[in-house]
Amino acid sequence: MTQLTKWPATVNGLISTALERGVNPADLLVELERELGPCPRPPAGYTLTKGKSELWIGDDIVNTGWILTPGWNFDTGHCINVWTVKDRDLTPQEALELGTALIQAAQAAGHRAGK
Structure with missing residues (x-):
């Protein structure tokens, strides 16, 4: 919400x-x-991005196929940016790894399943 x-x-x-x-x-x-x-207040350990943005970011979660960057915006709260090198299909193993990383990032932001 x-x-x-x-x-x-x-x-x-x-x-x-x-x-x-x-x-x-x-x-x-x-x-x-x-x-x-x-x-x-932004979460502990997050830093304000450079420029005119009002996005605070945490440490990247890096994989060979994607990068997750947890974020926090003053107006909207937590977000998770998913970046890939190019538009491509994920293997089933990569999809599982990405899903696990997304769940862990969401939990780190204080969200639990079913909420």
């Missing part, structure tokens, strides 16, 4: 929102915490 937040995702976002509202950024933080509760 996707959840959206009204919290600014970066310091620049906080400053922009504060300027739009004509308030001090520190005062805006206090107001947001009072209205929305604690600010969502």
Whole structure:
């Protein structure tokens, strides 16, 4: 389930929102915490991707046929990016390995089967 937040995702976002509202950024933080509760935080060990993206990423899970990158977005929460070198068919063994890696990545993000 996707959840959206009204919290600014970066310091620049906080400053922009504060300027739009004509308030001090520190005062805006206090107001947001009072209205929305604690600010969502990326998982421990995740780093913010470079550029203008607001995606935090964890360590890649690498296989010869694919790479999984666990991610966390401020607005939508956890995600798992699956990258392959080229569009190709997986062997049954590769499919099992990919399925296992996806389950492990989802469990590491705090999700359990049936939820």
